[in-house]
Amino acid sequence: MKVGLGYDVHQLVEGRPLIIGGVHLPYDKGLLGHSDADVLTHAVMDAILGALGKGDIGKHFPDTDDRYKNISSIELLKEVQKSLESSDYKIGNIDAVIVAQKPKMAPFLEAMVSRLARVLKCDLSQINIKATTTERLGFEGREEGISAHAIVMIVKWEV
Numbered sequence: 001m002k003v004g005l006g007y008d009v010h011q012l013v014e015g016r017p018l019i020i021g022g023v024h025l026p027y028d029k030g031l032l033g034h035s036d037a038d039v040l041t042h043a044v045m046d047a048i049l050g051a052l053g054k055g056d057i058g059k060h061f062p063d064t065d066d067r068y069k070n071i072s073s074i075e076l077l078k079e080v081q082k083s084l085e086s087s088d089y090k091i092g093n094i095d096a097v098i099v100a101q102k103p104k105m106a107p108f109l110e111a112m113v114s115r116l117a118r119v120l121k122c123d124l125s126q127i128n129i130k131a132t133t134t135e136r137l138g139f140e141g142r143e144e145g146i147s148a149h150a151i152v153m154i155v156k157w158e159v
């Protein structure tokens, strides 16, 4: 069994769609990045790559590469899933938290779990996603950005 930790931050700006956990949230601002800036999916990918000892998403999908411009992070997660499949490991469980003052994430958390579980070929019960505000403190509290933390346990396939 191995564990990995992921953390990511993106700035909230006008004129961008808000995509979190592969789900499009109706909101008047979105996250800025080279890709679709899906902060939760990035944290989950970094956690899986960390558990595999394979660095981070910046190493695998550099933001200087035009192939990743505005790409759906779900497509990047599919690549990370292939790395996991080529190792002796599979997802044990994932726990994650989205840190955002707004918008309300609760109505969308189940859809995020479904989206990630489908790509990671695991059961819904293996993924837990939560959300918190920071009681208006810090950059998330000032609604300047959204962050996400994820932790993953991967387990060896039994033969």
Ligand SMILES: Nc1ccn([C@@H]2O[C@H](COP(=O)(O)O)[C@@H](O)[C@H]2O)c(=O)n1
Pocket: 099, 100, 101, 102, 103, 104, 105, 106, 107, 130, 131, 132, 133, 134, 135
């Ligand atoms: N962007 C967010 C933040 C929080 N929630 C949900 O609200 C509950 C209370 O949050 P606190 O920060 O006041 O603890 C929490 O349990 C979250 O489920 C949310 O939906 N969206």
Ligand SMILES: C[C@@]1(CO)OP(=O)(O)OP(=O)(O)OC[C@H]1O
Pocket: 008, 009, 032, 033, 034, 035, 036, 037, 038, 042, 057, 058, 059, 061, 062, 063, 064, 068, 069
């Ligand atoms: C995903 C990548 C690649 O498109 O770009 P961003 O969307 O800017 O995301 P970030 O979390 O800064 O790091 C990884 C990048 O290489």
